[in-house]
Amino acid sequence: MADFSELVIISGKGGTGKTSLVACLASLFKSRVVADCDVDAANLNLILNGNVVEKKDFVGGKKAVIKSDLCTVCGKCLEVCRFGAISQDFVVDRVACEGCGACHVFCPTSAIDFSPRRCGECYTCTTADGQPLVFAELLPGEENSGKLVTMVRTEARKQAETKNIPLIVIDGPPGIGCPVIASVTGTSHAVIVTEPTGSGIHDLKRILQLTAHFGINAGVVVNKSDINTTHTSSVKALCEKEGRAMFFGGIPFEPKVSEAQRKGITILDYAPTSEASTAIRNIYKRIKKNMEES
Ligand code: SF4
Numbered sequence: 001m002a003d004f005s006e007l008v009i010i011s012g013k014g015g016t017g018k019t020s021l022v023a024c025l026a027s028l029f030k031s032r033v034v035a036d037c038d039v040d041a042a043n044l045n046l047i048l049n050g051n052v053v054e055k056k057d058f059v060g061g062k063k064a065v066i067k068s069d070l071c072t073v074c075g076k077c078l079e080v081c082r083f084g085a086i087s088q089d090f091v092v093d094r095v096a097c098e099g100c101g102a103c104h105v106f107c108p109t110s111a112i113d114f115s116p117r118r119c120g121e122c123y124t125c126t127t128a129d130g131q132p133l134v135f136a137e138l139l140p141g142e143e144n145s146g147k148l149v150t151m152v153r154t155e156a157r158k159q160a161e162t163k164n165i166p167l168i169v170i171d172g173p174p175g176i177g178c179p180v181i182a183s184v185t186g187t188s189h190a191v192i193v194t195e196p197t198g199s200g201i202h203d204l205k206r207i208l209q210l211t212a213h214f215g216i217n218a219g220v221v222v223n224k225s226d227i228n229t230t231h232t233s234s235v236k237a238l239c240e241k242e243g244r245a246m247f248f249g250g251i252p253f254e255p256k257v258s259e260a261q262r263k264g265i266t267i268l269d270y271a272p273t274s275e276a277s278t279a280i281r282n283i284y285k286r287i288k289k290n291m292e293e294s
């Protein structure tokens with residue numbers, strides 16, 4: 001049984017202010033590891049100012065590479081590739097290749113290399129407040145971000161275990177796809193960030209189904225909650241009706257949040273007395289209380 005908890009912050013789509021909230025929570029939880037699992041757009045380290053202390057290669061999925069010196073141009077690979085990834089002059093398009101391996105299996109001269117490749121890098125940092133942060137980057141055009149999320153979480157868990165840190169705060173990717181599932185699996189608590197719009201509520205319903213499916217104790221935060229108070233009330237009612245999630249609160253729209261982002265600092269540091277900062281501190285207290293009581 002792990003001696004740490006894992007709190008994942010997710011959203012149904014990008015642009016909800018999730019990462020800004022994660023950066024604030026990371027600074028409020030004093031003893032924590034941060035795992036930036038938004039591997040397609042990892043940017044928490046820009047705000048938390050980490051110094052890289054370790055770097056590891058991420059070796060991910062396979063893609064075909066044709067070795068021209070062994071190729072007899074028989075055309076078999078072109079015939080079996082269902083993804084149109086091989087050109088008429090027998091060069092594999094790395095982006096179009098889905099890594100199914102059919103060409104490798106059928107090539108009569110073993111001219112197709114199909115080895116695991118370096119697809120990205122995983123970094124462990126020490127942030128300005130002396131706490132660990134793990135993040136990763138995929139190389140351009142690479143996929144497999146679900147596996148890379150798992151690698152980030154594994155490295156974050158090692159940090160929590162070796163340094164006896166009681167909490168991992170995970171910045172999850174947006175949406176409900178494979179990388180999100182890799183981010184939430186096995187976590188105990190989730191915070192879902194949404195906006196008071198029709199599409200935001202639609203996405204929220206889907207993501208609540210996901211957290212319920214995995215038996216995760218979930219709560220909801222509405223960012224820019226005052227731009228449509230009717231929708232914000234609907235979110236609150238949805239949490240109560242479904243009984244699947246707590247309502248942690250709303251963060252009012254605050255232009256200084258964008259200014260803080262441009263300066264690469266949290267709103268708590270940039271405008272500590274703003275309404276948004278007060279709301280975030282209150283949300284932090286509710287999240288902490290909920291984690292302590294459940
Ligand atoms: S199947 Fe092999 S030998 Fe035939 S064209 Fe493709 S790479 Fe070349």
Ligand code: SF4
Binds near residue numbers: 085102
């Ligand atoms: S691995 Fe599959 S998708 Fe990629 S080139 Fe070969 S047959 Fe096409």
